[in-house]
Amino acid sequence: MTATDHQTEPATEETAPEKEKMVIIAASGDLDKAWPVLILATTGAAYGMDVTVFFTFWGLGILKKEDAGLTGDDWRQKMLSMFHNSSASGLGLSKLHFAGMGPAMMRGLAEDHNVASVQELLDMAIDLGVNLWPCQMTMDLMGLKDEHLIDGLSAPVGAGSAISLMKQATISLFI
């Protein structure tokens, strides 16, 4: 056998077949959007898909640490982080927010009905190998550094990476 024979050998059993891809663009930091994002992402992973969630703009709030505090050097960034100081456990509702009463009621209902919380689903997503992509541009815009975001994320990327992946994806969603 010559060295070139190796190159024409059929793929070995170790080479897993290419998985179908699913991409979700998570652009909202509302509880009622973060929920479906993570439900679909985890379910896609359970279906054996290669799932990526690209978190951009307010969606990045889902990945913020609870104690991220004021971020950025610019006073405008600091104000943004003060008024949008959310993390997976502190997201608001897009409607019926009622100064935080809405989300509190919704979380209570979810707990009573054994619906997994956004925080639980986020942990589950990381556990299932969902690729979580923070948007670099939004991070710069809001003055967010890697240390302000939770562990288990992939390195920040840009829109080009998202488009490149969506071109190959069977399912692409913007939520």
Added chain:
Amino acid sequence: MADITVDARNLQCPMPVLKLSQAVTGADSGQTVELIATDRGALSDIPAWSKDTGNPLKEQFEQDNEYHFVVVKA
């Protein structure tokens, strides 16, 4: 009796599918995994998951308002 039993009773969508998927991923080929759920959506979700992932649904029955699904790891 299945090799592995997953208790997803009282858990809502998508947890039954996620729990089943995790158990099947950890199982050896040919092993059976039984999922017990009370979520009515599982009646449609689990057979669909089985078909899409290629892990055959060997048995499905309802007992005392609980749904049982026995899946064979491919």
